[in-house]
Amino acid sequence: MYRRGDELGPQMHNRLALRIAIFGGVAIALFAALFFRLWFLQVLNSDKYLAEANNNRTREFRVSAPRGKILDRNGNALVANRTSLALQINPRKLPASEGERRAELAQLADLTHSTPRRLRKTIHEQVTLAPGAPVTLRRDVGHYLVYYLQENQARFPGVAVERVFVRRYPDGTLAAHILGNVGEVSEAQLKERRYRGLQPGDEVGQDGVEDTYDHFLRGRPGITRIQVDALGQPTRNGRLVSQPPVPGDNLKLTIDSEVQAAGEAALAARGLPGGFVTMNVDNGEILGLGSFPTFDPSVFTQPLTQAQVNQLYRDPVLAPLTDRAIAGLYPTGSTFKLITAIAALESGVITPSTTIVDGGSLTVGGESFQNAGGASYGSLTLVPALQVSSDVFFYTLGLDMWDTGDLQHWAHKLGIGRPTGLDLPGAAEGLLPSQHWRNQLYKHGETERPWSAGDNIQLATGQGDLQTNPLQMAIAYAAMANGGTVVTPHIGKEVDDAAGRVLVEFDPGPRRKIKIDPEYRAAILEGLHEAAQAPGGTSYAVFGGFPVPVAGKTGTAQRVGHADQSWYIVLAPYPNPRIVTAVTIEEGGFGAESAAPAALQILEAYFGKRSSGESGPNGGSPG
C-alpha cells in the first residue's frame, strides 16, 4: 500500500499502527476532558461564576458625610466640623518584599509617633473588617508631615493623605456634658438596631446629644461604586453608581448659650464640684445644664493619652465626665421643704393658716431634731416657715406623715427618685426613702432598723437617705410653679436642614399632670418669694437686690464624710415663673453661701439684668 518500513524494518508496521491508535485515543481522551470541563464551567455552573465575576469588579468606596452641627436655641454653633488631614495607607500598594514593607512601616511609625507593631495591628484589623478600603493610620496629621510625605512619595508607596471631618467646638468646654462626643462605632453597637447599616469605622455619637440624636446628626455616607481592575484600581469610565454623601442635619438645642455660659462660670467661680440646671417650667426646655469640673470635648477627636485617660476616667473625686446635674445622687437639704409643704397641705395635715410652734427642736422617741444654727422661730404658719426655713416646722410635718406615705406619694408624683425622660444618656434615678423601701432592706438584713418617724423627719427636710439631683428637683419645682404639670425635660429642640428649615420639632409633652390646689401653690410660692426677697428670708442677702421678683429656696445637705452641700432652687419671675434654676455645690456650705449666688449669676444672664447693689440687707438665716 504505502512505501513504508524502508528504514525501520517491516516488523514495525503493525506495532506502529497500534501506537498511532493509542496516540489518537489519548488525544480523544484529552479533548474529551477539555470539553467536559468547559461544559461544566460554562453551562452547568455559569451562574455561580457570573456572580463571582460581578462581585469581583466592583468596589464600594464610602465617602464619609459631615455630621450635622449642634446649635443653641439662638442658632449659635456649639459643635461644628472642621476638615482634618488623615494619614491613610493602601495595603495593596505596600512594597511586595517583606523587608521593604517593614522598613516603610517603621518609618511611618516614627513619623506618627506610633510603633510598627501598632500600625500593623491597625492595618490588620481594618483590612479584615473592610477589605479593599484604605486604612486610616492617624488623623489630624500636621501639614509639615503632609509636605514631608509628598516630597518623599517614592519612599512611601501606598501612603495617601485624605480629608476627613472632625468635630470642632467653637466655645471650648461649653456644654461639654450635654454635647458628648463622637467615636467609631463599636462592634457591640453594630449589632444594635439603631446602628443598622453602618460599617466598622463609621463614626457615631458616643455620649450626650451626639448619642441621643445620632440618627439625625449622622447623615448618610456617600457610596461610590466603581468598576475596578484586578489591582483594585478604578477603570476608565468605570463609575457605576455615585451616591453623594448626605450631610447630617443640624440639631438645635433648647440651650441658651448665655445661660449655659453663666451657669458654668458660676460653678467654676466656686471651684467646687457641682451642677446646675435651668429649665423652662412650662415645657421642660432646658436652657442650661452643666457640671463642674468639666472637660474639653475636643480631646476625644484624637486618641487619648494616658495622662488624659487618668484625668478623665480614673479620678473618682473630681470625675470630670460625670454630669452632676443629672447623675448626682445627693440629699437636697431644705429645698425639699417645698415637697413636704405640698404633701402636708394636699393630704390635709395642715392648711396654709395652721400654726406650728417652733421651739428650736423636736424630740421624737428620745431623739432630738434641732433647727440649723440653733435658731428658734416661735409660732409659724407655712409662709414664714418657708421664709426662714424653719426645720422644726417641717420636722413636725414629717412626723405627722411618718407612716401615712403621703410625703413619699407626693415626692414620687413630683418625680423624685424616678426617671425623668431627659434626652441625655447617663441620668440617675436616685432614691426616695420610704417605709416600704427601708422595711424591705430590714427584712433582708441590709439595715439595722426598720422605718421610723426619724426617717421621715429627715426626709421632710431633705436629709438622710434621699438621693436626687438638680434636674429632678427642678422638675418638682417646675410642677409647683406651673400648677401641676410634670414636664419632660429635654435638650433637643428641633432638627433643621442646612438651610435652617425645621424638619422635626421635639415636644415630648408633659410626663404627667397632678392636681395641685391653686391656693396651696400660691402659699408655697409666696413663702419661697419671701425667703428670697423679703427681709429675714434665707437668701435675702443674695436676691434682695435682684430687680426681678423671684421665689427661691436654699438648702444645706448633710453628707456623711463631706462638708455640707449647698443647694439653691429658684423660680422666676414671681408669681408666674417662666424658669426654674437649680444649683448644687458639693461642700459649698450653706445654701445662701455658694449655690444661691451661683443661681443669681444665672438669672442675671437670663434676664439680662444685674442685681442692684452687692447684696440686700443681711438678716436671712441660713437654711
Add this chain to the structure above:
Amino acid sequence: MYATRTRRARPEPFALRPGIAERLGLPYMDATLGLAAVGLVAFSVFTLGQATQHDIPGDPGYYVDRQTIYAVLGLIGMYLLARIDYSRFRELRVGIYTFLCASVSLVFVFGVAARGSRRSFELPLFSFQPSELGKLLLVLALAGFVIDGARRGSARQRTVRYLCLGFAPAALVFLQPDLGTSLVYGAITLAVMYVGGVRWTHFALIGAVIVALVALVLVVAPAIGTPILKGYQEQRLTSFLNPSGDPSDAGYQQNQAKIAVGSGGKTGRGDRATQTRLDFVPERHTDFIFAVIGERYGFMGAAFVLSLYALLIWRALRIVTLSKNSYGTLVAGGIAAMLLFQVFVNVGMNLGIMPITGIPLPLLSYGGSSVLATLLAVGVLQSIHMQARLSQKGRFAW
C-alpha cells in the same frame, strides 16, 4: 481515503497545461488542515481586535496589526514549506540540531531580558524567540536522529541517546528560564521516541524517573534548602491545587481565569465581559487568551475553538499514517504531540485543571515566534501530506 485517491488519480493523457491550482500544488495539500489553521489564526486576530483595543494607549490596533502580519508571514512560510520535500530536513538534521542549540544558547548572551528571563532576540520589527521555532527544529532533527540510529547500538543505548538529544535543548530552554517551553521539548522528545518504536519497558522506566524527579523538585529539594525551580515557578505549578485569594499569586490568576470562562456561559458576555477586560485575568493576549474567548463568546465560541484544534490534531494524526516514509511519520507524530500537548496544557490551565506553565496556545496566543513556528509546523505537515499524495500519483515534486 481510498475514494479520494481514486478520484484524484484519474488518467490525464493530455496533461500538457495543468490548471493554476495544480501548479500551486493545492490539490495535494490537506485542505481541512489548512482551513483549521487559517481559522484559528483568524479567530486569534478577531479576538485580539475586540479584547485588546485599550491595552496600548493611543494604539488600539497594536496587537491586531502585529498578529495579522505574523499570520500572513506564517501562512506564506507554511505554503513555501509545504512545497519543499520535508525529507531534506532529515539530511540536515545535524545542522538543524546545532542551529537549535546555538540559537537557544545565544539568548543568554544577546537576548533581551523580560520579567527576569532571557528568551528572545530583539530584531527590527519584532523580537524573535528561538525556543518557539526550536520546537519544530527539535522535531525535525530528532526524527532524523531516530531514523538514522534505528539500527545502531542496543535498544537501551538508543533510548538513552534520544533522551540526551532531547534533554540538551530542553535544559537550555529551562535555564532561560522558560519552564513551559522546556516541557514542550520533553513532550516532543517522548512523542518522537514513542512513534519511533522505543520499547514500552523503557517508557515505563522513563515515567518512573519523571515521577521521581517531580517529587525531588517539588518536595525534596525545597525541603533540603536547594530549590531547583524559582519560587514563582513552583508556586504556579502547585497553586492550581489550592487557589487562593491573593491577587499577587498564581492561584488567584488561575481562579480568575476560571471565573472568566465560567461567567461566559453559553453565549458569552461580549463587550460586557469584565474578567478579561479589567485585568482580573493576566496575560489576556497570550497565555490566557482562551479565557478571553470563553468569557466573550461563551461555550459556543470556546467549543468552536476547541473543535478547530481537534480538527487540526486529527489531521496531523492522519498524516502520521499517510506519510510515504518513516521520517515523515516521526515528524508528523512529533508535531501532533507538540500541538496536542500545548493545547491541552494551555486550555487546561485556563479551565483550572492544569498548572500555570506559561505555554502559549498555538495560533491563538499573540506572539510572532509562536504563530510563525506553529504555521511552519503545519507547513511541514502539509509537505508530508503532499509528498504522500504525489508519490501515490507516481510523481515527485520538482
